[in-house]
Amino acid sequence: MRIGVFICWCGSNIAGTVDVESLSEKAKFLPDVYYSEDVKYMCSEIGQESIKKAIKEQKLERVVIGSCSPRMHEETFQEVLKDSGLNPYYVEIANLREQCSWVHDEGEETTQKAFELVEKAVAKIRFAKPLTTETLPVTKRALVVGGGIAGIQSALDIAEAGYEVDLVENTPSLGGRMAQLDKTFPTLDCSACILTPKMVEASSHPNIRLLTYAEIEDVSGFVGNFDIKIRQKAKSIDHDKCTGCGDCTEKCPAKIDNEFEEDKEIRKAVYTPFPQAVPNKPVIDRDNCRYFQKGKCKVCQKVCPAEAVDYEQEDEIIEERYGGVILATGFDQLKPEGWEEFGYGAHPDVITSLELERMFNSSGPTGGKVVCPSTGREPKRVVFIQCVGSRDKNKGNAYCSKVCCLYTAKHTLLLKEKLPDTESFVFYIDIRTAGKSYEEFYERARSTGAKYLKGHVSKVETDGKELLVRSYDNSIGEQIEVEADLVVLASAIKAKGTTEGLAQMFGATGDKDGFLSEAHPKLKPVETQTAGVFLAGACQGPNDIPDTVGQAGAAASKIIGLFNRGEVESLPTTAEVDASICSGCLKCEPVCPVGAISSEQIEEKVPGGVVTRQVAGVNNALCRGCGACTAACRNGAMNLKGYTHRELLAEVDNL
Amino acid sequence: MRFSLNSETSGTKKENAAILDELEMITEEKFSNCFQCAKCSAGCPASEYMDLYPHQVILMAKLGLFERIFESKSIWICTCCFACGSRCPQDLDPARIMEGFRLIALRKTESRPEVYPFKGEIPRQAYVAHYRKNFK
Ligand code: SF4
Ligand code: SF4
Ligand code: SF4
Ligand code: SF4
Numbered sequence: 001m002r003i004g005v006f007i008c009w010c011g012s013n014i015a016g017t018v019d020v021e022s023l024s025e026k027a028k029f030l031p032d033v034y035y036s037e038d039v040k041y042m043c044s045e046i047g048q049e050s051i052k053k054a055i056k057e058q059k060l061e062r063v064v065i066g067s068c069s070p071r072m073h074e075e076t077f078q079e080v081l082k083d084s085g086l087n088p089y090y091v092e093i094a095n096l097r098e099q100c101s102w103v104h105d106e107g108e109e110t111t112q113k114a115f116e117l118v119e120k121a122v123a124k125i126r127f128a129k130p131l132t133t134e135t136l137p138v139t140k141r142a143l144v145v146g147g148g149i150a151g152i153q154s155a156l157d158i159a160e161a162g163y164e165v166d167l168v169e170n171t172p173s174l175g176g177r178m179a180q181l182d183k184t185f186p187t188l189d190c191s192a193c194i195l196t197p198k199m200v201e202a203s204s205h206p207n208i209r210l211l212t213y214a215e216i217e218d219v220s221g222f223v224g225n226f227d228i229k230i231r232q233k234a235k236s237i238d239h240d241k242c243t244g245c246g247d248c249t250e251k252c253p254a255k256i257d258n259e260f261e262e263d264k265e266i267r268k269a270v271y272t273p274f275p276q277a278v279p280n281k282p283v284i285d286r287d288n289c290r291y292f293q294k295g296k297c298k299v300c301q302k303v304c305p306a307e308a309v310d311y312e313q314e315d316e317i318i319e320e321r322y323g324g325v326i327l328a329t330g331f332d333q334l335k336p337e338g339w340e341e342f343g344y345g346a347h348p349d350v351i352t353s354l355e356l357e358r359m360f361n362s363s364g365p366t367g368g369k370v371v372c373p374s375t376g377r378e379p380k381r382v383v384f385i386q387c388v389g390s391r392d393k394n395k396g397n398a399y400c401s402k403v404c405c406l407y408t409a410k411h412t413l414l415l416k417e418k419l420p421d422t423e424s425f426v427f428y429i430d431i432r433t434a435g436k437s438y439e440e441f442y443e444r445a446r447s448t449g450a451k452y453l454k455g456h457v458s459k460v461e462t463d464g465k466e467l468l469v470r471s472y473d474n475s476i477g478e479q480i481e482v483e484a485d486l487v488v489l490a491s492a493i494k495a496k497g498t499t500e501g502l503a504q505m506f507g508a509t510g511d512k513d514g515f516l517s518e519a520h521p522k523l524k525p526v527e528t529q530t531a532g533v534f535l536a537g538a539c540q541g542p543n544d545i546p547d548t549v550g551q552a553g554a555a556a557s558k559i560i561g562l563f564n565r566g567e568v569e570s571l572p573t574t575a576e577v578d579a580s581i582c583s584g585c586l587k588c589e590p591v592c593p594v595g596a597i598s599s600e601q602i603e604e605k606v607p608g609g610v611v612t613r614q615v616a617g618v619n620n621a622l623c624r625g626c627g628a629c630t631a632a633c634r635n636g637a638m639n640l641k642g643y644t645h646r647e648l649l650a651e652v653d654n655l
Numbered sequence: 656m657r658f659s660l661n662s663e664t665s666g667t668k669k670e671n672a673a674i675l676d677e678l679e680m681i682t683e684e685k686f687s688n689c690f691q692c693a694k695c696s697a698g699c700p701a702s703e704y705m706d707l708y709p710h711q712v713i714l715m716a717k718l719g720l721f722e723r724i725f726e727s728k729s730i731w732i733c734t735c736c737f738a739c740g741s742r743c744p745q746d747l748d749p750a751r752i753m754e755g756f757r758l759i760a761l762r763k764t765e766s767r768p769e770v771y772p773f774k775g776e777i778p779r780q781a782y783v784a785h786y787r788k789n790f791k
């Protein structure tokens with residue numbers, strides 16, 4: 001076996017602390033090493049050429065590279081081997097940068113550690129076996145989970161590129177959070193006016209199948225071919241017959257808090273969430289329906305002129321195969337109930353920004369009037385409190401919710417328009433206006449009369465006639481108290497509680513705050529750790545509409561790219577059972593997170609005949625190469641290709 | 656110290672609104688643009704003699720706390736050097752705002768405060784202001 005060792009300087013990144021030249025000299029004496037060399041930038045074209053040249057001239061069979069982390073350039077070097085006619089998995093990388101030169105000072109010991117890293121890489125590659133991948137066809141149908149602006153936009157983009165999309169939304173209508181907004185910053189266009197056309201377009205696009213009132217039930221498979229079960233919840237209304245007349249809703253006696261109106265209004269058990277809903281046909285919310293709960297009522301059925309009410313309808317499971325998935329499940333707003341300092345829940349005139357948003361809306365609970373909920377009268381002084389539960393490690397979230405500075409500015413402007421004599425005060429820690437035209441928008445809010453006061457609020461006193469907001473003004477350097485009629489909390493954007501379980505099904509991971517993690521914070525912003533699963537919108541972190549739409553387009557383009565390619569390569573580093581050692585205990589089966597292991601029967605010759613015996617079998621198409629099973633197997637029968645026990649022990653022996 | 660904002664100090668109150676109108680007319684400055692960066696105060700050479708810094712005067716005016724401004728020494732101590740206005744990132748001129756307050760105070764002589772030492776005479780800032788008006 002002829003092994004070549006190549007040591008990269010990485011400019012001064014490695015060469016600054018490791019003596020690369022002596023390292024390269026010393027490497028020549030390692031077993032099976034026939035050649036070694038040091039190069040300034042191994043990843044550069046010149047560096048790659050020098051590897052190719054050495055492979056050819058020295059007839060090298062395997063290659064060890066001492067460079068940066070394999071995360072950065074493993075693929076680059078695999079390509080080099082492939083071009084040179086070697087199996088691409090015959091390259092092993094010793095991470096001399098992240099694991100050595102960056103974390104140690106210059107000196108002999110550092111160079112010695114680098115040598116040992118190279119030594120163990122050589123030891124491992126001696127036991128390497130050639131690995132192969134298969135190409136598999138991609139199912140050119142996409143799944144988008146979430147029917148807010150992120151989901152709508154990505155579905156439209158994919159559909160426009162000519163591919164079929166299923167858009168799954170768990171509420172009865174498309175629209176998401178954006179549908180709840182009255183106006184949008186920084187242009188103040190009416191939210192519904194720009195959203196409704198997109199909702200209608202998505203619902204009528206020939207390439208989009210809309211599944212509202214539906215949930216993801218189960219996910220299996222991998223990039224290119226995800227097999228997904230979707231539960232279409234029973235709507236109890238036959239939408240083919242229903243004309244959307246609304247008679248049932250009008251007559252339904254059940255009254256429930258209306259979530260679309262932030263519980264500030266009631267809705268019926270048979271309902272469409274809001275006037276512009278798409279589809280604009282009702283569903284029966286069985287948890288709150290009198291007939292389903294108490295067995296008596298059926299009023300809706302009696303009044304329905306189209307005979308569309310169908311109490312017998314059942315949930316339906318739709319099974320479909322998809323090539324790629326976009327998660328666009330959105331966010332929730334924190335309700336600071338029980339937080340003594342702001343008085344939310346203790347006094348009706350302390351409301352969240354989303355509750356105010358609904359008040360501004362002409363189809364909202366107050367018909368577009370801004371009033372104090374306690375009296376129904378117009379407020380004279382409104383205090384806005386920013387960073388409620390954001391940038392708050394004590395009770396809320398450490399992160400910034402990103403949109404509150406701007407929507408609060410928007411609220412002061414809308415308020416000025418509706419109630420010119422009403423004063424707005426805004427308490428803030430910092431004003432963050434990172435976005436095109438955002439600073440100008442903040443300026444407009446100030447010049448329209450909103451009074452910005454730098455300082456967080458310590459307490460909203462709720463026992464007097466008026467609310468008393470206590471704070472400290474950093475400019476004047478004194479405590480300040482403001483008598484207010486209405487207090488509006490710019491309450492934090494938080495991850496949806498339901499996202500985690502959903503993400504788990506897709507193998508996507510959450511971050512410490514419950515938002516879904518992108519694969520790389522800069523270079524893979526819409527990818528997840530699972531190939532073929534992408535993210536769009538506020539499920540990935542607090543986001544405004546322009547950025548959400550941008551992400552949706554980016555995620556869609558990834559899917560379109562995947563479909564255009566038409567095939568994916570299977571993973572080479574999957575688990576493999578050595579049936580001759582496997583005792584068939586199947587301890588590995590439950591540890592596999594993707595259910596890739598099942599029992600298999602094999603026939604074995606034994607003295608005096610043939611017996612059938614149970615062993616573990618791995619489905620290569622499902623296995624993600626996590627290695628959990630290899631650790632679970634007591635006999636060492638389970639091995640991960642590319643990371644076999646033999647290879648790993650060879651490394652350990654050399655350390 | 657603590658100050659209070661209520662229906663008395665409210666900018667919607669008639670008297671307060673009238674004072675702000677008059678100030679904006681005299682100074683041709685839009686107070687609301689000020690975002691309290693305090694750069695004006697940071698560079699003001701007279702600040703060590705002031706009881707309210709220029710940025711505080713502006714904020715108090717926005718909040719309708721006029722009494723405290725008329726009572727303060729600062730508006731009489733400002734030397735009209737215009738250092739503040741030459742640097743303000745919002746392109747405001749705090750010196751003109753100081754001047755506005757002086758003018759209102761002078762128009763209502765009864766409100767001329769104790770701190771102004773030359774009772775009955777024209778204060779020197781008024782001269783400066785006069786020249787500047789002619790130059791503009
Ligand atoms: S049956 Fe249920 S949905 Fe229909 S009217 Fe009665 S409570 Fe409402
Ligand atoms: S390596 Fe083993 S445990 Fe991990 S996915 Fe593959 S079969 Fe399952
Ligand atoms: S420099 Fe301008 S913006 Fe800054 S505090 Fe002074 S007046 Fe306001
Ligand atoms: S003009 Fe007045 S307030 Fe402005 S810097 Fe000069 S002394 Fe200070």
